[in-house]
Amino acid sequence: xxxxxxxxxxGYLRKHDMGPDVEITQVGPGTDGGEYLRRTWQxxxxxxxxxxxxxxxxxxxxxxxxxxxxxxxxxxVEKHCSHRGASLEYGIATEEGIRCCYHGxxxxxxxxxxxxxxxxxxxxxxxxxxxxxxxxxxxGIIFTYMGxxxxxxxxxxxxxxxxxxxxxxxxxxYSLHYPCNWMQxxxxxxxxxxxxxxxxxxxxxxxxxxxxxxxxxDWVKTPIGMMNVNVRRWKDNVWLxxxxxxxxxxxxxxxxxxRPDDEKAFQRVATTRFFRPIDxxxxxxxxxxxxxxxxxxxxxxxxxxxxxxxxxxxxxxxxREREEQQREPxxxxxxxxxGPIAIHERETWVDTDRGVGMMRKLVRDGIRAVxxxxxxxxxxxxxxxxxxxxxxxxxxxxxxxxxxxxxxxIREYGxxxxxxxxxxxxxxxxxxxxxxxxxLDKLHIDKI
Ligand code: FES
Ligand SMILES: [Fe+2]
Numbered sequence: 329x330x331x332x333x334x335x336x337x338x339g340y341l342r343k344h345d346m347g348p349d350v351e352i353t354q355v356g357p358g359t360d361g362g363e364y365l366r367r368t369w370q371x372x373x374x375x376x377x378x379x380x381x382x383x384x385x386x387x388x389x390x391x392x393x394x395x396x397x398x399x400x401x402x403x404x405v406e407k408h409c410s411h412r413g414a415s416l417e418y419g420i421a422t423e424e425g426i427r428c429c430y431h432g433x434x435x436x437x438x439x440x441x442x443x444x445x446x447x448x449x450x451x452x453x454x455x456x457x458x459x460x461x462x463x464x465x466x467x468g469i470i471f472t473y474m475g476x477x478x479x480x481x482x483x484x485x486x487x488x489x490x491x492x493x494x495x496x497x498x499x500x501x502y503s504l505h506y507p508c509n510w511m512q513x514x515x516x517x518x519x520x521x522x523x524x525x526x527x528x529x530x531x532x533x534x535x536x537x538x539x540x541x542x543x544x545x546d547w548v549k550t551p552i553g554m555m556n557v558n559v560r561r562w563k564d565n566v567w568l569x570x571x572x573x574x575x576x577x578x579x580x581x582x583x584x585x586x587r588p589d590d591e592k593a594f595q596r597v598a599t600t601r602f603f604r605p606i607d608x609x610x611x612x613x614x615x616x617x618x619x620x621x622x623x624x625x626x627x628x629x630x631x632x633x634x635x636x637x638x639x640x641x642x643x644x645x646x647x648r649e650r651e652e653q654q655r656e657p658x659x660x661x662x663x664x665x666x667g668p669i670a671i672h673e674r675e676t677w678v679d680t681d682r683g684v685g686m687m688r689k690l691v692r693d694g695i696r697a698v699x700x701x702x703x704x705x706x707x708x709x710x711x712x713x714x715x716x717x718x719x720x721x722x723x724x725x726x727x728x729x730x731x732x733x734x735x736x737x738i739r740e741y742g743x744x745x746x747x748x749x750x751x752x753x754x755x756x757x758x759x760x761x762x763x764x765x766x767x768l769d770k771l772h773i774d775k776i
Contacts, residue, residue, distance in 0.1 A: 356389030403437030
């Protein structure tokens with residue numbers, strides 16, 4: 329008798345009791361996954377979302393209130409007042425902090441209790457603090473660190489935050505809502521083969537026809553996470569693209585509308601983004617779109633279409649009619665339809681899923697390391713005060729060679745260039761492009 333998995337019409341026979349991979353998908357306080365995510369800075373909200381009223385936010389399963397004092401200092405505090413639990417979203421921002429609406433308790437941005445006016449003679453309150461987290465505002469996004477207060481890491485300044493070759497480069501913040509767990513969104517970025525199908529042959533060209541060429545793929549570790557090296561032959565050119573995941577939950581992606589017709593070296597990112605868990609089954613994809621002549625020379629992008637619940641690319645959020653979503657699905661439809669938390673047990677992997685496997689392993693290893701008391705070690709490598717990162721596009725002219733297996737040739741290009749991109753982290757950020765151009769010029773693989 330055949331195993332049920334080999335039988336046609338096996339719907340009735342299949343297992344229906346499969347559950348999520350709890351270890352790497354939980355985000356709440358006290359969970360192993362939640363502890364892991366609480367070791368780095370996470371985005372809370374866009375600057376544009378916080379007006380004069382306090383803003384109720386949910387992050388890593390915790391409800392918090394974000395506010396700005398009338399002097400301009402930001403605070404992020406526990407939602408429920410330490411007195412008797414009224415929500416501080418109804419509080420009033422003061423010069424020094426926030427005052428609860430119910431009996432007037434007054435809290436500083438760091439949680440210090442400044443006053444308990446419903447008991448003017450009470451001084452006991454000076455002995456304890458309301459829950460609060462440190463906050464940093466950076467280029468239109470407000471970040472926080474929700475880990476142990478005695479080990480607040482430096483805010484990571486990635487080398488992409490400054491464009492060393494184009495002073496007119498613009499970073500536009502955005503925030504998109506996904507009704508699913510953060511891991512399946514992160515995994516999408518280490519699955520570049522979906523660009524051939526979802527973004528080109530299935531839904532029509534959503535970015536550029538060049539995305540429809542089946543890439544030769546590899547995945548490698550970087551000092552701060554991992555990256556895929558996807559290499560494509562495009563006419564007489566070889567296009568070398570890398571896309572990185574920075575642990576635990578950051579990602580950078582290259583040009584959306586890359587057209588690899590011209591030679592180039594180390595063209596940087598079109599987006600830096602954070603898969604910011606709201607809770608186990610909801611996530612904000614928050615980050616910046618980058619606009620400059622390098623990543624978008626044809627001006628396909630539109631900075632005015634980027635912001636809260638909007639971005640200038642199709643299929644990235646729930647902003648279309650149902651019929652259009654079904655006829656031309658994009659990342660949003662593919663990712664959120666995997667379910668509130670994708671069930672790994674029901675997957676059937678092929679060789680191009682190796683990057684997803686690597687991503688899960690790195691996250692699992694990181695979670696276990698934090699659980700076992702080891703220091704969290706992402707983002708340690710700094711050159712000139714910034715963190716070197718690894719997402720880029722390069723294109724070299726290398727016509728097809730008669731008599732050679734072109735797939736093997738371009739695989740070798742990918743392997744060697746991936747190594748060079750990682751090695752280049754030792755170079756000062758402003759010199760890295762020239763360094764990689766020189767290395768590319770030397771890179772000739774004629775025989776395999
Ligand atoms: S509940 Fe906030 S002051 Fe009483
Ligand atoms: Fe995609």
